[in-house]
Amino acid sequence: MKDKKKESVREICDKGIAGIHIEERLLPEQIPALDLYMDQLITLFESSMPHQRRTPDDKLITKPMVNNYIKNKLLPPAERKKYNQDHLMKLSMLTRTKQCANLEDIKRIYSALPDNISALYPEYLKIAGDLDADLTDYVDRAAGRIDEAELDEKTAAALAVQFLYESSAELRRLAEALSDRLLVEDAPPEEPALKRKLQNREAKENKEENKE
Numbered sequence: 001m002k003d004k005k006k007e008s009v010r011e012i013c014d015k016g017i018a019g020i021h022i023e024e025r026l027l028p029e030q031i032p033a034l035d036l037y038m039d040q041l042i043t044l045f046e047s048s049m050p051h052q053r054r055t056p057d058d059k060l061i062t063k064p065m066v067n068n069y070i071k072n073k074l075l076p077p078a079e080r081k082k083y084n085q086d087h088l089m090k091l092s093m094l095t096r097t098k099q100c101a102n103l104e105d106i107k108r109i110y111s112a113l114p115d116n117i118s119a120l121y122p123e124y125l126k127i128a129g130d131l132d133a134d135l136t137d138y139v140d141r142a143a144g145r146i147d148e149a150e151l152d153e154k155t156a157a158a159l160a161v162q163f164l165y166e167s168s169a170e171l172r173r174l175a176e177a178l179s180d181r182l183l184v185e186d187a188p189p190e191e192p193a194l195k196r197k198l199q200n201r202e203a204k205e206n207k208e209e210n211k212e
Contacts, residue, residue, distance in 0.1 A: 009156045010143040017139060021051035023132045025125060026092035035082035038063055045091065052095060060095055069094060072103065074110045089121045100172055108183035139164070 030048050045061040052060055059065075066083075069075040075090055083091075090110070097106050114120060142163055146156050 008143070008147045009160050010140060010147055012157070013139050013143040013160065017136055019051070022135065023129060024049050024051050025096075025128060026088060027125070028122065031085050031088050033085075035079065035084045036088070037082055038066065038078075041066070041083050041088070041091070044088070045095070049092075049095065061091060066091070072107060074106060076115070086115075086117055089117050093117075093124065100168070101175070105176065105179045105183075108179050112183055138167070142167075 026045070026048055030044070032044070036044065042061050042063070049060060066075065069091075070077055074094065075087055078087070090113075094106070094110075097109065101109070143160060146159050146163075149156070149159075151159065
């Protein structure tokens, strides 16, 4: 019996990208013209963006999530318990942002966006599609470079995960820097105090690490 051919990191990553559907966002043609009740809204997102969950048990959108977004002024309140197209477009964007940004940065982003987001949303989708293609190219190059090192399968896989997390961390740091420099004027009134609190906590953690 012939040994099973070892898959390259590039082949595995290609399958992984195809499987997670990074391009999956709520499209204008998927948004109903009529306003939706909460249960209809949840059903729409679960059916339109099924690959944005890590496991089948994960919830993309829940009633408490939506209520929390409204409480934090990321979404306007429902109108007669119904959610319109602007609600749905912002929720589509929030499903991505909430995976990697803290609440204060999310508040900054959405306070700087126009209240009526329908005019912006098509351009957002176009830019997102271009960046998704760039990300696919980056992963392909990184995986190819790891394959060139001719490492054993587990080591190669571990390095691939390591570099992807490193890239994610670096992009998050860049996003935080841009948020601090460009969006801080739109931050909530309590932001300066919160920022000092976070800085003090970080300084304390660094001091403890240095002791070790």
